[in-house]
Amino acid sequence: MDDYGQVIKDYECRSAIVPGYNGAGQARESLPNGRYTVSADYPGMDLAAEQGAAYGTFYIHTGDYRYRDIHGGGSGLADPFAPYQGWIPTYGCLRMQNAEGEEVSRWILDNGNSMLLEVVD
Numbered sequence: 001m002d003d004y005g006q007v008i009k010d011y012e013c014r015s016a017i018v019p020g021y022n023g024a025g026q027a028r029e030s031l032p033n034g035r036y037t038v039s040a041d042y043p044g045m046d047l048a049a050e051q052g053a054a055y056g057t058f059y060i061h062t063g064d065y066r067y068r069d070i071h072g073g074g075s076g077l078a079d080p081f082a083p084y085q086g087w088i089p090t091y092g093c094l095r096m097q098n099a100e101g102e103e104v105s106r107w108i109l110d111n112g113n114s115m116l117l118e119v120v121d
Contacts, residue, residue: 011100013070013119016089022066028092031068031119038062038070038117040105045081048073053080058101060108062117072098094119 002008015030022028041047043058051059056072072095073080074088083099096104108115 011096011104013094013096014087014089015094015121016087018089018091020091022092026066029066029068030090030092031062031064031070031094033119033121035116035118036062036064038108038115039113040108042109043102043105048081053077056080056085056101057098058096058105060101060105060117062119066092068092068094070094070096070101072096072101 017028017030020028039061041059041061045057047059048055048057051071051073052075054071054073054075056074058072060070062069071090071093072085074085074090074095077086077088079085081098084097087095089095
C-alpha cells in the first residue's frame with residue numbers, strides 16, 4: 001500500500017498450516033489478517049544457506065509475537081529454493097513463492113526496511 005492506503009500490488013500467500021501445537025502448548029494458527037510494520041532480511045541464496053529449506057530465499061519479519069512471519073521454501077518440496085517452488089503447509093507462517101517474496105523483500109529494504117503490510121484473506 002502507498003501512503004494513501006492504495007494497494008500498489010498484491011501477492012498470493014498461503015496460510016495452510018500443519019495441525020498441532022507449538023512448544024508452549026498453544027494450537028498452531030496462521031498469521032491473522034491485519035496490518036503489520038514489516039522488515040526484511042536481504043534475500044538470496046546466502047540467506048537460504050543460512051536459514052535452510054524450510055524458509056527458502058527470503059524472510060519478512062511481521063513483528064508477530066509468536067514469530068508468524070512470511071517466507072518461501074518448504075521442507076519436503078523438490079526444490080525449496082526454486083523461484084516458484086510450489087506450496088507446502090507451514091507451522092503458522094505465511095508462505096509465498098520465493099521469486100515474489102524476494103521482490104517484496106527488496107522493495108521493503110529499498111524503502112527504509114520498515115513498511116506497512118496488510119494481510120487479508
